[in-house]
Amino acid sequence: MIPFKLTDDLIAEIEQLIEDQKDTELSSLLEDIHYADIAEIINELNDDEATYLIKLLDSDKTSDILTELDEDIREAILGNLSAKEIAEELDELDTDDAADIVGELPKDMVQRVISELEDKEHAKDIVDLLRYDENSAGGLMAKELVKVNENWNVLTCVKEMRAQAENVTRVHSIYVVDDEEKLKGRLSLKDLLTTSTKTHIKDIYIPKVDYVNVNEKPEEVAKIMSKYDLEAIPVVDEIGRLVGRITIDDIVDVIKEEAEKDYQMAAGISQDVEADDSIWELTKARLPWLFIGMMGGIGAASIINVFQGAFVTFPILLAFIPLMQATAGNVGVQSSAIVVQGLANDSIKGEIWGRLLKELILGLVNGLALAFIFLLISHFGFKTSYMVSFTVGIALVTVIVNAALIGTFVPIFLNKRGIDPAIATGPFITTSNDVLGILIYFSIAKVLLNF
Amino acid sequence: MIPFKLTDDLIAEIEQLIEDQKDTELSSLLEDIHYADIAEIINELNDDEATYLIKLLDSDKTSDILTELDEDIREAILGNLSAKEIAEELDELDTDDAADIVGELPKDMVQRVISELEDKEHAKDIVDLLRYDENSAGGLMAKELVKVNENWNVLTCVKEMRAQAENVTRVHSIYVVDDEEKLKGRLSLKDLLTTSTKTHIKDIYIPKVDYVNVNEKPEEVAKIMSKYDLEAIPVVDEIGRLVGRITIDDIVDVIKEEAEKDYQMAAGISQDVEADDSIWELTKARLPWLFIGMMGGIGAASIINVFQGAFVTFPILLAFIPLMQATAGNVGVQSSAIVVQGLANDSIKGEIWGRLLKELILGLVNGLALAFIFLLISHFGFKTSYMVSFTVGIALVTVIVNAALIGTFVPIFLNKRGIDPAIATGPFITTSNDVLGILIYFSIAKVLLNF
Structure with missing residues (x-):
């Protein structure tokens, strides 16, 4: 093409x-x-x-x-x-x-x-x-579908189906309902064509059929349809009546929108905007997060101000502020992103303590590795005193472990509260981690270096 | 269910x-x-x-x-x-x-x-x-499909189709080929059933059919199928012969994997890992990016060291390092994310100068808004001198504009080079923006405050 x-x-x-x-x-x-x-x-x-x-x-x-x-x-x-x-x-x-x-x-x-x-x-x-x-599933579904009554015989069924199929672009499945419109199962076209015309539908239909409730969230419908490779799924109301049908093309849109939303949230964009939107639209979507980030920066400034004593005795400590901040932010986002995806795939099932323990170990492993490299660089590159180097190293490990734990805890917590956990990968948590990282850094330095 | x-x-x-x-x-x-x-x-x-x-x-x-x-x-x-x-x-x-x-x-x-x-x-x-x-499309496609020769008549066609359909779970479409197996078009089941059995296929088939080349990238196939709401698409080789068929369930997987990959890249996770992978797997995916971030932090430390003169005269400048760094990082990621999504949706078509101009204006608007708020806060909160406040404010605007331009340029540049632009939203660019932000900050401060 x-x-x-x-x-x-x-x-x-x-x-x-x-x-x-x-x-x-x-x-x-x-x-x-x-x-x-x-x-x-x-x-x-x-x-x-x-x-x-x-x-x-x-x-x-x-x-x-x-x-x-x-x-x-x-x-x-x-x-x-x-x-x-x-x-x-x-x-x-x-x-x-x-x-x-x-x-x-x-x-x-x-x-x-x-x-x-x-x-x-x-x-x-x-x-x-x-x-x-x-x-909701109700908001996604269409009314166009082919359904037959279990009490019809094959002849009636074929006749009715033909009329219904006129309005349905792609048939996918023939759904079977009872007199009260309740979904009973589905029908295979093959069985229909190879059975005597007088056979009743109730004797040939397949009672096993996947369906979703009309109040189901679109993300859930997407999960079910993609997991079970369905191209269409019937929708039933609270008492089991067949009320509509969702097709895979709509679900593809749901999956794409969901992914775009998560991605934008992680990047600190609060509305669904596109590259060709107006500067005003883009500013509305971007400025709020930048403002939160700025508040974080000002919070960090206040913390640094409090530890002014260090400025004179250990000026080199100030040079490593960006290191602490960047590392805390990066670790936090990594941890959150893995949890957010795990929650989306159902591979994390709320077992919060086990996950925190795992992140603790992971943080220690990553932290010790980075601290070791740091000690080498600071010794040969910056020629800092052992005391200062070790202080920064210990702070680095602590900051990493802390960011990993927060990055893991927050999305699980938000999810339990029914809030979209993807928020946790955005600037809000990064900013908190930044500020907390600096606070931890200076607190440890104050204790160890005693300024 | x-x-x-x-x-x-x-x-x-x-x-x-x-x-x-x-x-x-x-x-x-x-x-x-x-x-x-x-x-x-x-x-x-x-x-x-x-x-x-x-x-x-x-x-x-x-x-x-x-x-x-x-x-x-x-x-x-x-x-x-x-x-x-x-x-x-x-x-x-x-x-x-x-x-x-x-x-x-x-x-x-x-x-x-x-x-x-x-x-x-x-x-x-x-x-x-x-x-x-x-x-590639060839790697995604299946050989199972229903195809008929344009020279057959309807009777032969129906007979052959029946045999072929045995092996095909979902038929979707009947494809028409010539004697050399070249894809000519598709057939509507309705036309087939309502035409005399002696009619030749070449007189009734629909010559308009969407298809993809066997070397097409999976993302392109996904884009085409979701844009045109297709549930299956035929695949042809270099000389137009029908060689396979891709169905929507495989494309749903492609879309989901693509989204997960972009999301993980933005979060600084370099391999496809899941929450329940081993600590070793997770460390392998996470540590490299943390290392890059750490190198950035050490780069920033070197820059700060160079500007040691400021430590004594304007210690308050140091307190705003995190502000510069966080803002530069946040703006850069926002700009990159919008470009990355625009490239993915084809809504950005390589017009780099127009986009950079737009980001320049956007950066100025956001920057001036934040700088204004900053001036208020620093005046009333930190009681900094006007000179220092204005210096920080000007640096803030410059840093924001710079990060917006880099965040826009890099993904477009990568994309032109055939590299996945989503890399630009990861820690690599964030780190560069961090370091550059601090360099710009101190350079401006040095010129304006003359230390």
Whole structure:
């Protein structure tokens, strides 16, 4: 496949065609481009140009484009469309994508758009989906699925399935429910086709079926689907009724978003921002963490001030402040990151004492190794006195062990409290470790060197 | 679904049953447990217990278990199996999973295992796959797929498809090739079923089909499949012949591994380690980065030593070393992380000057905001002289701008050189920024305060 390449030339060409209102040229230029690629193009246009394109193209294509756009551009475009125009887009979409878009509309618009929807069944499904928390299996699922009643015979089943499959892009599985809509199992297409048409479904279905509850967290759904290599999973409500289905493409998005969020948190970026966001958006996401870091720096300054006595007698101690700080920060982040990933993979199951003991040993091993190297360097490089060198060495080991323990404890603690442990890898803990590292350093130096 | 929960009790029970060699109890206990869950259990056992279970259970289940195990346990188990036993496992697996396992075997074992394989076609496919680089589309793909010749008619096509589909767990798509095996397009099942049996495939197939080249990087394949919401993609060789197929479950693994790798790199962990790895493994992954950090700290100590003059006249300057260091580190990581994600999403397209300008402005905005707050705090809190306060403030802005520029430049530069830009978010750049930050700080202070 020759991959689509978004170039400045292509954007300029499209902008020119829009300005000249050359609709035929535009349509034919965009005809062979995939909707996901057109979305990338539109993300680069201004709001008026974007709206112009959406109004120009067919709604079977524009509906898909809308789902792929950046949220701010989509909002701007939808703001330029009438309730009827929006409803036309939604009519083309699966219920989950349609509900996501409706969820972004201003309150007064929702009612009007819904009432303009042509397919009343579709409208009802979309309204149903609006009730679920965005951050749950219910918020992810679509209503499109193929289900059959256990009391039907094969003939009825095939007939009904055919009608249902019309609305379902990818069938994946046929789910079996009872008269109360409760999920009973699934059906293999092969069994269905090789059985007499009078056989009842209840005699041939497979009762073993993976499913998730409608209130399950998206991360949990992702974990289950990826662990068991599922391409689709049915969703049931509190009393076991089949209410929807989640497909793997949505889960891929969940996994990617989750990973981006953790990564940004570790890097000290508090909002979901992208490289091409405005300077204002980027500042909002970055400045708070820098401010926390600065407070840490000022805290460290206060600590250093307290230990002024050392400035005169052992000025060399001050030179090793960056060493203590960097080491404490690095060790803390390493420890936290391993715990955060362990929690995400379920490979850590809350056994906090065992983990702390392990980190203690690990900290000692790493700390002694680094302290040994340090002693060599300080002896030959800085020609510091043995007393000072040993003081710094002992402080180094203590700081490392301490940072390892804090880095391990905090994410486990946050996780138990129901807070995302990934926060612990961000600047907040690094900063605390920095400051604490300096405090430990000077305290040990004060005791050992007696200044 | 009641999710499977791995408990210490369950492990203890299984270990006891193994010790007592109660095979029937073991088999019935494990019968209803999913292979991915059994793999989790086996990951907790010692090598002998693990081998015992693998030898006990049926190879249609153990083959799947093997693919899910941690690499070190799998290696230990395979070391305890004969060539014939390993071949029996491989016979049950899809070609991609089988090839992955063969790839891990010792060289002298490969030949023997391959010759023990029962299905010669399967053996040939596995051998074919072994030639591809693990880190390419060829290394990910399976040979199992459904393909039809464009010159066949519908009747032949349906007959052939049925035979092929036997070996394919999930069909996804029917691919159309010409006499030279070149990929021409795909076939809709619906069209196939609603067309006269004498129609030739070449008259009904859809020529538009997404595909990837066998040498494509897994990350690229992941990007394409997730962007276009594909559940499977065909793989072609250099001259366009259809050679395999990649399914979304493998891509989910690629996305997760990629995210874990980036996250660990940002946290300064150099190897793929997990929380339950040995202290030795963890030390190997962590110590190198701590060592780099320590070298940075020692570099910083040398710089501070050079500026000893300040120690006497402006001791308060020393107190703000941690502030400079932490801020430089934090800004650098933020900038790098945004660039790294932008590169991963293709939202940054190499336009380096524009990005640097943006970061310059962003650095100035953030820097001036922080410097302003700093001036207030230092005036009221530390009662430093105006001259010193302004010096620190100016240094702070300079350090922030500098770190933002370096944090932006380095990942773009690495990426152009074909090096994974995520390295830039790790301790290496943080450390460089730390040291450079301190150098800038003291240089500015020396000029402005003239010590």
